[in-house]
Amino acid sequence: MTKHDYSFETQLLHNKHKFDPSTGAVSVPVQYASTFHQPSVDTFGKFDYSRSLNPTREALEDIIAEMEGGTRGLAFSSGMAAISTAFLLLSQGDHVVVTEDVYGGTFRMVTQVLSRFGIEHTFVDMTNLEEVRAAIQPNTKLLYMETPSNPLMKVTDIEAVVAIAKEIGALTFVDNTFMTPYLQRPLDLGVDVVLHSATKFLGGHSDTLSGLAVVKDEELGNRLYTLQNSFGAVLGVQDAWLVMRGIKTLSVRMNQSQENAKQIAAFLKDHPLVQKVHFPGLEDHPQYEIHSRQAKGPGAVLSFELENEELFKAFVENVKLPVFAVSLGGVESILSYPAKMSHAAMPEGERQKRGISNTLLRLSVGLESVEDIIHDFSAALEVASNTLLKKG
Ligand SMILES: *Cc1c(COP(=O)(O)O)cnc(C)c1O
Secondary structure, three states: OOOOOOOHHHHHOOOOOOOOOOOOOOOOOOOOOOOOOOOOOOOOOOEEOOOOOOHHHHHHHHHHHHHHOEEEEEEEEEEEHHHHHHHHHOOOOEEEEEEEEOOOHHHHHHHHHHHOOOOOOEOOOOOOHHHHHHHHHOOEEEEEEEEOOOOOOOOHHHHHHHHHHHHHHOOEEEEOOHHHHOOOOOOOOOOOOEEEOOOOOOOOOOOOOOEEEOOHHHHHHHHHHHHHHHHOOOOOOHHHHHHHHHHHHHHHHHHHHHHHHHHHHHHHHHOEEEEEEEEOOOOOOOOOOHHHHHOOOOOOOEEEOOOOOOHHHHHHHOOOOOOOOOOOOOOOEEEEOOOOOOOOEEEHHHHHHOOOOOOOEEEEEOOOOOHHHHHHHHHHHHHHHHHHHHOO
């Protein structure tokens, strides 16, 4: 019989950690111990101290490595802990090229923290490869991508940026939070480090903060492990367990949310009060072709702009179903206001330059019935426009 590789969906359930080898338990045991008894002076066990390695965290690290097609996964206390620790692969005097509409926390870290340690940066529109090339300096050591980007859903051609990085011997990172390995596997496209806020779709239930990093190259994996252990921002065991539980349903959650998102994007696009919809699943998205080539689907996050600030405020006040909050990737729909929430760390001028307007809303679509969401949005837009008409 020929070897049959399980599909991604099956692997989410039937992986190395399907059951605990010592008890048969079908859920990974949560190991709270901080330290581990050693057999003798000259024989040490695999585990010694939980910052360095913990069996529960290790299970999640194995699972994400397999999902991304990497050799090593590392779990951190938050997405920002994973991203910051990965940036520590750089040294004083290095330069990094970063996608301009990067996550607000990454923007803050690069501009306010790395800069104090002599690590320079240039922000570019990564959809424009000429701009990427033009930003390269003799000390450029890293090209940092986030695709689709947050909150404008711009898509970077991952393979093209990897090719540029290879020419100059620089590393490439991709923040894969919006896609998850179910829809996009950057390591397969030649990327060196994949980063996640597992707080979002991987955890999936808005109940834990966590971050993940995955690499394919073993030597790079060792270097990143040393940084994880040195910096110490590791993921706690309860959170590791919650992320593993979330991962089991990743594909079904993603499928449902993504289908909903497609219908909501189409509804918003046709609505007269909506000025613009940013979603890589729309055929008129500027990088529709590129996204369709490198990812299996558009995901479940979209953003849209309303005509003016009054309408915007009235809409937010009248919409009932989504929670109005930061974050994304939960089972419930989450509506957020990038200018005042995720991108508040970015000065107004920088936001305007990037096209993050004051009437832009980001929607992370959950598992509700799509009819209910569309009905809610439709009603809120109607009430909002009537209120404005009355005010005249
Ligand atoms: C939320 C998020 C982060 C940061 O992750 P935390 O878990 O909040 O620290 C990084 N990148 C993207 C794209 C995010 O959405």
